[in-house]
Amino acid sequence: MSFYQNMFEKISAQTKPKKVLSAQIKSGKVAHAYIFIGQSGVGKKLTAIEFAKIINCTVNDFTKSHLGACGKCNSCRKIEKGAYSDLHIIDFQKQAELLDEDEKKPSKNKVIKIETIRYIQKQALTSPLEGKWKIFIIDPAEKMNAAAANCLLKTLEEPPARTMLILIAAHKETIPQTIVSRSQVLYFQPLKEGDVLSYLLINQGLSSDKAEKIASLSEGSLETARRIAENESSAALDLWLKLKNTPLCASDILDLSRLHSKTALETVDALILEAKKDFRLFPQKTQDKLESLFNYKALLLKNVNPQTVMDNLFLDLTETI
Numbered sequence: 529m530s531f532y533q534n535m536f537e538k539i540s541a542q543t544k545p546k547k548v549l550s551a552q553i554k555s556g557k558v559a560h561a562y563i564f565i566g567q568s569g570v571g572k573k574l575t576a577i578e579f580a581k582i583i584n585c586t587v588n589d590f591t592k593s594h595l596g597a598c599g600k601c602n603s604c605r606k607i608e609k610g611a612y613s614d615l616h617i618i619d620f621q622k623q624a625e626l627l628d629e630d631e632k633k634p635s636k637n638k639v640i641k642i643e644t645i646r647y648i649q650k651q652a653l654t655s656p657l658e659g660k661w662k663i664f665i666i667d668p669a670e671k672m673n674a675a676a677a678n679c680l681l682k683t684l685e686e687p688p689a690r691t692m693l694i695l696i697a698a699h700k701e702t703i704p705q706t707i708v709s710r711s712q713v714l715y716f717q718p719l720k721e722g723d724v725l726s727y728l729l730i731n732q733g734l735s736s737d738k739a740e741k742i743a744s745l746s747e748g749s750l751e752t753a754r755r756i757a758e759n760e761s762s763a764a765l766d767l768w769l770k771l772k773n774t775p776l777c778a779s780d781i782l783d784l785s786r787l788h789s790k791t792a793l794e795t796v797d798a799l800i801l802e803a804k805k806d807f808r809l810f811p812q813k814t815q816d817k818l819e820s821l822f823n824y825k826a827l828l829l830k831n832v833n834p835q836t837v838m839d840n841l842f843l844d845l846t847e848t849i
Contacts, residue, residue, distance in 0.1 A: 534594040535582060539575050540723050545714040549579055553590045558583060558661075559712045560687035563669070563695045563703060566716030569751025575716070576665045576694045580615050581607045583692075584659035603659050614659045616651060618644060618666045640666065642675040649683050652691045662691045669695035670702035677704045684710040701829040702793070718748020732757050745805055752801065764798030771799075771845045772817075781846060785838035792834035796825045796841070820844045 535553065536546040545564070552558045564572040581597035581604050582588075588595045597604050606612040616622075623644045624630065648664050656662045666672070672680065684693070684707060693711075697703055700713060724746045728739040734757065746753035767788070770776075776784075788795040800821045807814040824841040828834060 535590070535596045536575065536578055537596055538578055539571050541719050542571055542575065542716055545575060545716060548712075548714060549575075553582060558692065560691065561684050561693045561695070561711040563697060563700065563708060563711045563713045564716060565697055565700050565713060567698055567718060567747070567749050569746075569749035569753070570716045570719055571750075572696045572716050573665065573667055576663075576696065577607065577615075577617075579694070580612075580661070580663045580665075583661050584612075584614065584663075586659075606658075612658065614656045614662045616648070616662075616664045618648065618664060619668075620671075638671060640669070640672040640676050642673070642679050645672070645676045645679040645683075648693075649679070652683060652688045656690055660690065663694065664692070665694045665696065667696035668698070670697040670699065677707060681706055681710070698793075698797075699829055701831075719746075719750065720748070721746070724748065724750060724753050728753055728757065745801070747801065747804070764795070764802055767795070768799055768802035771842060776846055778843075781842045782839060785835065785842045789835040789838045792838050793825070793828050795838070796821055796828060800825070817845055 535550040536542075539546060549558075562576075564576060566572055578597065581599075582590060584603045584607070585597040586601045586603050587598035599605075599608070603612065607615055610617075618640070620638055620640075623640065626647050627641070627643055648666075652662065652664070654662075666680075680693075681704070687693075695703065695707070695711065700708060721743050725739055725743040727750055728734050728742055729736070732739070732754070734742070738757075742753050742756050745756055767784075770784075800818070803814055803818045803821055807818055820841065824837050824844075827837050
């Protein structure tokens with residue numbers, strides 16, 4: 529077994545990012561900032577947490593062995609339980625705690641705010657309390673608003689000693705170039721269908737036939753596979769069926785686009801998944817719609833106005849029916 533497989537043996541696939549991180553760990557030259565890019569459900573956050581365990585493990589010397597985190601020392605156990613004082617996972621739940629907000633309150637435009645990034649800056653100025661490194665995982669990093677991103681940039685320009693930032697995002701284009709240029713970018717690939725199938729059989733208790741069908745639709749994402757298995761994709765399916773099959777006037781279409789413009793990229797990704805299901809059954813009828821979805825997604829990634837993109841996308845989808 530290669531040393532990178534040994535060091536990150538708990539992480540499925542992802543050969544390239546595991547090789548890069550393992551080599552840096554063994555050399556003792558890890559970066560102060562990383563961006564983990566890839567679709568949801570492929571192991572980005574798990575890798576970030578395992579990375580934190582390895583570099584803070586108090587038992588194994590990674591410059592002399594190929595072993596991963598021991599899993600038994602105080603640091604490893606606390607990280608596993610989410611109780612390690614030097615590992616900060618910054619997500620919407622954590623932001624709600626920091627800002628005394630109701631995290632469960634519905635919001636169509638959730639963002640990581642500047643106040644949350646200022647919390648990171650304040651914490652980063654202090655030395656690690658328990659371990660060798662203080663680590664901040666920001667997920668989803670693409671949800672930082674402009675003020676938050678500019679605030680984070682100041683920390684990246686002069687990173688405190690023994691402090692690491694790991695940004696988790698679906699697309700590099702959604703992160704400001706000023707932040708990208710000061711970080712090491714690692715790309716995470718979709719999982720193999722067999723890996724998803726094994727997960728479903730072991731963890732979801734599905735029959736072989738159902739697990740195989742879901743794995744084939746998962747696009748290499750465990751999160752998508754879980755969502756399909758738990759019938760949580762119904763909202764996207766309802767929207768897709770409405771656009772495909774329901775006669776809509778222009779005002780109805782524009783109302784729909786306004787409703788979904790604040791979550792434009794997520795909506796388009798969900799529609800692409802539904803369109804791919806149709807494409808497998810009716811390739812000739814679905815090809816144009818699928819191409820339209822990919823083209824409009826590219827515009828969103830180039831920061832074209834989401835309302836304009838969704839107006840035109842929904843009009844195109846209904847016009848091609």
